[in-house]
Amino acid sequence: MARPWVCALGAGLLLALLALHSRLCGSPILRNFALHVSWRTKNTLYRLDVDWPRYPEYFTGATFCVAVDPLSGLVYVAQRGDRLPKVLVFTQDGYFLRAWNHTVDTPHGMFAASTLHEQSVWITDVGSGSFGHTVKKYSSFGDLVQVLGTPGKKGTGLNPLQFDNPAELYVEDTGDIYIVDGDGGLNNRLFKLSQDFAMLWLHGGNGTGPAQFNIPHSVTVDSAGRVWVADRGNKRIQVFNKDTGEWLGAWTDCFTEEGPSSVRFTPDGKYLVSAQLNLSRLLFLAAPPVGLIGDCSVLSVLQLADQVSPHLLDVDRTTGAIYVAEIGAKQVQKKVAVFEIPLLPLSQGVEQWLPSEPAPVSRSN
16 A cells, blocks of 8 residues: 555645646636645644553543643543542643542533643533532642632622533633633623633623524633634634624534534644534634634544544643543543645645655544
8 A cells, every 4th residue: 555655745746737737728627626625735634642641541430621731731631420530630641640529519611721820720610519600710739729609509690700500711821711601501601800800891691693602612712812602502603802802703604513512722823623522523623814703614624433522622732732521432532733734835826735744644533
């Protein structure tokens, strides 16, 4: 069987011939074909890191969420189940460090927010017990630092602040917090809190209109100051200005079969990674330029095994590795970037595909 680099070289020669023919003959069909192929191959490929974690038997429950510390590289995993540790901590290389279970009822989403002075992990708790319906901040060793909401009591209030199944959050380096409150229950809302937990802006209401939600499930912020929300029940992603809360637009075209359950950006800001729970797949969407939202465009699809059910994911902001919490498979898997196919521009806007190294096989379980 031919080596992958031979196939890549053959594809590059084919595209070069197509580009030359379109330039000499002016064929719009061939020109469009060459552009389409080169656009489709401009992707970062990912493969499964089969050595992460080193000992997967530590996963003893349903893994719902994962978070990567941006400075230390520590990976936090939260799982559900009776009489088991709710939070597991691993190194970047997959070695188990510790576990803790203090004041965590039923974890749903989490976020690691560290500075040079503090390592912390935030957890949204959707449990019906005495710790549920809260958003909590912990140290990396599991010490409870801060509680938002009324423990054990769901509600819609803002003063005091109440939650009903808070789904996920995103914490900026400034300390500002974005929370989506609505994994079912009474609330379908997004709000921003300052670092001292003052309400800065709020959007909400169950509906299909702009800035309304049906199960807002995940939230992230890009480098251009835009807030992206996985509006799962409405099968769309909504986008807001992070400073004013202004609604900027929505993406619907990519989610006709199933809504997004998670949203995160790659470190270079080029791709938005989204998980689809029931379809068991990851979508890589093209991030729009600053000042534009436009329509969503799927650049690549990473199909996982049936019934893996990817719930929430996180991206290592240093290495670009993707960690996926799979509630069906009861595990977290690590996907690592293999390489990005560079494009060398030719005349008349035609681009030539040239691999930077032999193309490995991209596998996923």
